[in-house]
Amino acid sequence: MKPSLEKCLSETHTCVAYNLRKSSRIVSKIYEKEMRGAPIRGPQFSLTIIVARRGPQTITGLARDIGADRTTLTRNLRQLEKKGVVEISPGRDDRTKSVSLLPAGEQALRDSVPYWRRAQAKVLEALGDERWARMLSDLSAVAALATNRE
Helix, strand or coil, X not given: CCCCHHXXXXXXXXCHHHHHHHHHHHHHHHHHHHCCCXXXXXXXXXXXXXXXXXXXXXXXXXXXXXXXXXXXXXXHHHHHHXXXXXXXXXXXXXXXXXXXXXXXXXXXXXXXXXXXXXXXXXXXXXXXXXXXXXXXXXXXXXXXXXXXXX
């Protein structure tokens, strides 16, 4: 017997995917507003930070490390390449491509960080340091699902 619509609706308000996406959209809007004048903002800022932190590596390796689809990541990297932020070059063989941060990307990051700090401070002020510490730990557990599913 199929459950009633009311039962389905009462169960789905606790949906992990919905609640994480909703929270992500809300936080993203705050960062978008605060970083409006930054040279790099939004998901491109996060991606540029990761490339800078990890140094040159293959697109496939980067996609695996951040839990992204390779095709989507390549599309986002191409946008950064057009802006002169990163360079995508042939890898060790014909099947791989390597991505690295360019000097203009380093400068764009330096220029963007003050905007990011303002957004970060706004969100942390609203959440509080203790809650954010707990959330960060919880989000690490969520990220660990990527390794548990393989």
